[in-house]
Amino acid sequence: MKNLFFHVDMDAFFASVEILDNPSLRGKCVIIGRNEKRSVVSTASYEARKFGVHSAMPIGQALTLCPQAVVVPPRMQRYNQLSQQIMRIFGTFSSEVIQISIDEAFLDMSGMQRLYDNARQAALLLKQKVKEETGLTISVGIAQNKFIAKMASDYDKPDGLCRVAPGNEMKFVDAVTLNKLWGIGKVTRQELARHHILSTEQLRTYSVENLRSLFGQSMGQYLHYACRGIDPGIYQGEGKNHGISTEITFIDDMSTEDTLLQYLLQMSHELMFRCLNEGQIARTIGVKIRFPDFSCREGQVTPKENIYSADQVYEIAKQLLFSKWKEGTPVRLLGLSMGNLYLGTMPIQQELFSEQNEKKRKLEEAVLTMQKKGLEVFKAATLASTDKKENGHYKRKDDTIPSKD
DSSP states (O other): OOOOEEEEEETTHHHHHHHHHOGGGTTSOEEESOSSTTOBOSEEOHHHHTTTOOTTOBHHHHHHHOTTOEEEOOOHHHHHHHHHHHHHHHHTTOSOEEEEETTEEEEEOTTOGGGSSOHHHHHHHHHHHHHHHHSOOEEEEEESSHHHHHHHHTTTOSSOEEEOOTTOHHHHHHHHOGGGOTTOOHHHHHHHHHTTOOSHHHHTTSOHHHHHHHHOHHHHHHHHHHTTTOOOOSOOOOOTTTEEEEEEEEEEEEOOHHHHHHHHHHHHHHHHHHHHHHTEEOOEEEEEEEOTTSOEEEEEEOOSSOOOSHHHHHHHHHHHHHHHOOTTOOEEEEEEEEESOEEOSSOSSGGGOOHHHHHHHHHHHHHHHHHHTTOOEEEEOTTOOEEEOTTSOEEEOOEEEEOOO
């Protein structure tokens, strides 16, 4: 039986949710973020993207490019609510759904062929069901490996569907072009150009040994596989029973502490609400950092105290980040994971359960409970600005308010 993967990406997810809840935003340039000095763009609508606005861009720069944009503060719990609804729909199509982040997932469809006439029909049914039940659109990429499926989902956005037939992987890579090959950023393209490599066809003329010599072991190996449409191992994660994780690959390498911390904060809230929704408790927090040369540093810790709130996850993740990353060093990918999971709502070691963290967890559980009852209540400022203290550490302003939408 041949492998078959769907990569599903929600179209401009945060912006699309805001437009869904507030139709007056439809057709406008919408930027999700905070109109503050150190804030960055979380997501931009496709109207704003036409002006060059993209995620992780400083808000000030985004508004310079697109001064007419409407800046909307993020509502992570609302996004998580819809994300989990969509993931449940994915689960009706595949027994193995690997959620990569709040707005994307791989579906292993290898054993599902007998249920559908063909892969394209299954993808169309999936898109239709998500649209009918949530009002949102998704883009689906279909291929024999995850690398090609991920690029295929981006090939015809928004509301796209692209299937790369077996044997056509190299043709697809050439059609994508070197400039849009996943994982090949601006700095790498400049380095390739220095060696007069301007296309995937030219890249394939170099042996893996030559590429390793020119670009280093990790990047050389990656380039050798990528230009041939072979999965370089872009995601080797396991299903949710082993842990949950999320990650972001930046369009441009990120090297500023503020930006990385804001995304780490967003990820902390995303994973905590996924844990709450699944009735699980994590004992281990992990951080993954991938650099432009595709080398990777990872760290994890199992603290003595039980993990019960997004604030705890963020504080632990922040310490891990600083232990593995030096400020100013470019980062290609940032990932966060929660592992060593067990079902339940009470800690294994009750004596290590602090009263302060208990209150924070009860607050987050209350928000989730009200959401499940259809009440739009959200924990605000998930991507709030971080205020640097004199000792160099960060504090976050956070409160809970009812949604006005």
